[in-house]
Amino acid sequence: MNRFDYIRPVSVPEAIAAAAVPGSAYLAAGTNLLDLMKVGASRPERVINITRLPGLDRIEWLPDGGVRVGTLVRNSDLAYDERFAKTFPVVAEALLSGASAQLRNAATVGGNLMQRTRCAYFHDLAGACNRREPGSGCDALGGENRLQAVLGWSEHCIATHPSDFCVPLAALDAIVEVEGPHGGREIALDTLHRLPGATPEQETALLPGELIVALRLPAEASSFSRNARYIKLRERTSYAFAVVSAAAALEVEGGTIRKARIALGGVAAKPWRAREAEALLEGKQATAQAFAEAAELALAEARPSGDNAFKIELAHRIVTRALSLALEGTPQAMPALPASPFPALSGANHVI
Amino acid sequence: MKHSVVSLTINGAERQMLVAPGSTLIDVLRESQGLTGTRRGCEQGACGTCTVLVDGKTAMSCMLPVETIEGAHVETIEGLTPPQGLHPIQEAFLQGFATQCGFCTSGMIMVAAALLAKNPNPSREDVVRAISGNICRCTGYEAIIDAILDAAVRIRSAAHAEAA
Numbered sequence: 001m002n003r004f005d006y007i008r009p010v011s012v013p014e015a016i017a018a019a020a021v022p023g024s025a026y027l028a029a030g031t032n033l034l035d036l037m038k039v040g041a042s043r044p045e046r047v048i049n050i051t052r053l054p055g056l057d058r059i060e061w062l063p064d065g066g067v068r069v070g071t072l073v074r075n076s077d078l079a080y081d082e083r084f085a086k087t088f089p090v091v092a093e094a095l096l097s098g099a100s101a102q103l104r105n106a107a108t109v110g111g112n113l114m115q116r117t118r119c120a121y122f123h124d125l126a127g128a129c130n131r132r133e134p135g136s137g138c139d140a141l142g143g144e145n146r147l148q149a150v151l152g153w154s155e156h157c158i159a160t161h162p163s164d165f166c167v168p169l170a171a172l173d174a175i176v177e178v179e180g181p182h183g184g185r186e187i188a189l190d191t192l193h194r195l196p197g198a199t200p201e202q203e204t205a206l207l208p209g210e211l212i213v214a215l216r217l218p219a220e221a222s223s224f225s226r227n228a229r230y231i232k233l234r235e236r237t238s239y240a241f242a243v244v245s246a247a248a249a250l251e252v253e254g255g256t257i258r259k260a261r262i263a264l265g266g267v268a269a270k271p272w273r274a275r276e277a278e279a280l281l282e283g284k285q286a287t288a289q290a291f292a293e294a295a296e297l298a299l300a301e302a303r304p305s306g307d308n309a310f311k312i313e314l315a316h317r318i319v320t321r322a323l324s325l326a327l328e329g330t331p332q333a334m335p336a337l338p339a340s341p342f343p344a345l346s347g348a349n350h351v352i
Numbered sequence: 353m354k355h356s357v358v359s360l361t362i363n364g365a366e367r368q369m370l371v372a373p374g375s376t377l378i379d380v381l382r383e384s385q386g387l388t389g390t391r392r393g394c395e396q397g398a399c400g401t402c403t404v405l406v407d408g409k410t411a412m413s414c415m416l417p418v419e420t421i422e423g424a425h426v427e428t429i430e431g432l433t434p435p436q437g438l439h440p441i442q443e444a445f446l447q448g449f450a451t452q453c454g455f456c457t458s459g460m461i462m463v464a465a466a467l468l469a470k471n472p473n474p475s476r477e478d479v480v481r482a483i484s485g486n487i488c489r490c491t492g493y494e495a496i497i498d499a500i501l502d503a504a505v506r507i508r509s510a511a512h513a514e515a516a
Contacts, residue, residue, distance in 0.1 A: 004373055027420065034374070034415055037374070099397075102463075106406075239484055
């Protein structure tokens with residue numbers, strides 16, 4: 001690990017002022033930053049610990065029924081908050097399908113949004129990576145690339161965004177509240193993460209020094225609570241990143257789809273909202289045929305970035321599956337293996 | 353590159369320590385506190401062997417910058433062990449031959465302690481879920497699962513005996 005200065009601000013303005021110095025990085029639980037610092041993929045000169053900032057660890061219900069979640073709320077505290085899990089079950093399911101209990105107990109909301117790609121070439125200092133070192137090239141292209149992106153990639157970068165949490169957040173129109181050197185602003189979660197284009201090193205829409213202070217879910221997103229699922233295909237049954245995942249949320253009335261929300265994970269450098277597929281479903285009968293057509297449309301522009309054409313077919317099936325499981329209804333209790341495409345294990349509770 | 357003073361309650365005792373920027377909880381436990389029961393495994397939060405309880409919840413001590421948990425209550429395998437004899441989970445591991453090389457054992461036991469505190473009567477699947485963040489490279493999972501279920505019985509019958 002490189003040597004760095006450690007700064008512990010006591011207020012948000014103080015943190016932002018500290019971060020104005022180039023080479024600074026915000027630190028919350030450190031479950032991603034520390035990992036990257038240990039291998040040298042991230043080498044901040046100043047680490048700004050934000051865990052002591054007041055007021056950022058609360059879940060606040062808004063008068064209109066929406067919710068505002070502070071950036072320091074732990075993943076497990078949010079997923080196990082009874083009202084939150086009941087109102088936005090697809091978000092809780094995605095949270096509990098990520099990492100392990102130990103990491104969810106530490107990892108924060110803002111940290112999850114800001115986590116970096118798990119592309120092996122980004123982590124391996126011996127390899128070329130435009131995201132880690134602009135202009136150095138992309139060793140993933142033509143390398144070991146079966147898990148890389150199939151949507152929105154460029155010849156400069158084919159990495160994917162690893163978050164489960166962000167997938168339903170993109171589907172449900174979550175808003176990110178940001179404070180920065182020039183005051184506060186709001187960013188739609190769907191536009192927080194950027195596609196690589198020619199500048200893959202610019203990973204998010206945040207400007208230098210900007211800090212995520214909260215995440216909001218609008219009241220309208222609660223209308224999907226009865227028919228919403230997150231489905232994640234992974235190479236082990238737990239504690240693995242998604243090969244492909246999908247969040248599906250439906251508002252159904254007498255067999256007709258009133259509203260649909262679909263987003264995919266593991267397929268692009270950002271959580272991938274499939275708006276055209278949503279529009280196709282609205283007003284239609286909720287049938288297997290309609291779901292297959294929506295999945296087809298969601299993947300219409302997909303193309304392999306290497307040895308990963310299988311992910312396109314897989315994504316197609318996961319979207320179809322997520323939609324049909326959403327139609328079956330949100331489970332009464334959190335499945336023992338959240339987001340699993342397999343039938344629920346009997347007699348298990350998800351408790352820690 | 354200034355060091356900072358951090359206060360923690362470790363196994364019930366308040367401790368103050370001087371830490372270098374970036375020090376993790378496991379660095380402090382093993383190196384400055386001499387608590388070597390917590391094992392250093394992958395150092396990436398992937399194997400679970402360094403699991404301790406922070407404010408009652410499981411955490412990977414290799415991934416926690418100690419400056420970020422100022423004031424926390426930390427419990428390690430040493431704190432779980434009573435002054436005399438063994439904790440029921442330790443007894444169950446011992447009698448069920450649930451240790452092979454032993455490297456994952458303290459992490460497994462701390463996860464079991466957190467599970468049983470919340471769910472004194474877990475199903476086999478509950479135990480499987482609970483230890484899914486911990487790797488046993490000897491692959492002795494079946495014996496570990498049996499031992500945790502056995503520990504649950506031991507703790508429940510001890511509580512029953514106490515109540516009676």
